[in-house]
Structure formats: structure tokens, C-alpha cells
Amino acid sequence: MEKMTYAKVNFNKNRGHSPKARSPEEGAVTIIYADIRTAASQSNLPTAPEVQEKALTRCSYRNLKILIAVLIIIIIALLCGFVVCCLFYNHNTKENKFNQTIVNTDIIRLRQELCVSNSTDSASGCLLCPNGWILHGNDCYYYSDVTNRTWDQSRDQCETMGAKLLVIKNQDQQEFIQRDLRQQVENTYWIGLHRGGDDWRWVDGEHYNSGLIQIKTQSSGRCVFITKSDYYQEDCSTNHSWICLKKAVRI
16 A cells, blocks of 8 residues: 655745845745655565565475485486396396306217216216226226325325325225226225324224224334235335325216
């Protein structure tokens, strides 16, 4: 609401000149009415709390817009990362399947070339030993043709081949060794039986079973070698050939 203000203004003529006789008309006072429009009433102006509230509201809207924009950016980034991970996973899966197919093909080819056709369960693979080793059961046996090795040297030589000096665990194994030794050139071979303290032990830590093997004493030695018929106690520094044992590999 605007206010209308009326003002009466008196103007005196000849101000600043010497007085002289004036006519009644000249002496009359001229009255001019003028209207002055003022600005809107102060009561219509917003108060300081209202201004502050509006400013806070605008600031809140601006912050909300910024927050929404940041959230949208984060969501887009997460979606992009998810898509990249999916693509990477699919690529690796396909590559692994391709590599597995190649491996399976190579295994099948090896089975066809290395597994004997009349072996049992040949479709699921067969047990193989390195060249120069003899397969029996699940184990591979190696008979050295070198005769000048001590017991310690023979043990170390087997370990370098990924094996150990012969350990006999059962009757079937013992009978196989005795039978196969008759076809070997050498007569004496170190095996993995030695005296540790007061007891005889195999190189894998198991105790000696006297019911399976009987050791014949011919010296005060602490190691055992095998012949084509018996087992003998011998000084560990004596030179003999040796027999190594390790597990066969299934392909």
C-alpha cells in the first residue's frame, strides 16, 4: 500500500530585490498542491529473520543439488566399475576355459602315447615313472649303476632326484624288491634303513619292523644294504650302489 502526502508550498516573488509597491494580486500567496508518492510502507519490507530464512532456503536447495549431482556421479562411476569388472571376469573365464581345453587335449595325447593300451583304467589315465625308473604299484624304483657312494652320498643323490632311499613298508613291496634284484647287475645296494640312537629307523622317520626284515650283522655299522637275498648291517662310509623310491605320477 502506497501513501499519498500533500504539501503546501509558499513562494515569495522578488526575493532579494528592493521592496516596492505591489499590487494586491502580486502580494497574494500562490498555493500549489503537489502529491508526493513515497515508497511502500516499511511494514511491507521483509524483516531480517525472513531474509535470513530465504537465504538459508536458497543455500539448502543449492547444497541439495550439489549432493544429488555428487551421488549421480558416484553411481555412474560404480556402474562403470561393475561393467569393467564383468568384462574382465568374462575375459578371464573364457581364457581359462581355453587354456584348460589345451591342457586336457595335451593330457589325452600323452595318455595315448605313454599309457599302454591294455592297462586298467586307461581311460582315466595311468601311472608313469621317469625314464630309467621301474613302476610297481603306485611307486617308482631306481637302481643305480654307480658303486662308489657312501650311505650319506646315496641318500643325497636320491633327494636331488626328488626321491628318497628305499623304504620298505609291506610284504608285497619286499617281495618285489627281492624278485627284481635278481635281474640287476650290481649285487649290493644301500637302502634307507639306519640306526638313529639305539633304534633302527627308515629315512622317513618310521620305526624298523623286525617281522618284515631281518638284519644280519657282519660289522658294527649303523647303515643297511641289501643283496639279492638278505639285508646286512654295514659301516655307513662303505661304498655301494643304491635304490631310490618315489611316487608315480598319474596322467
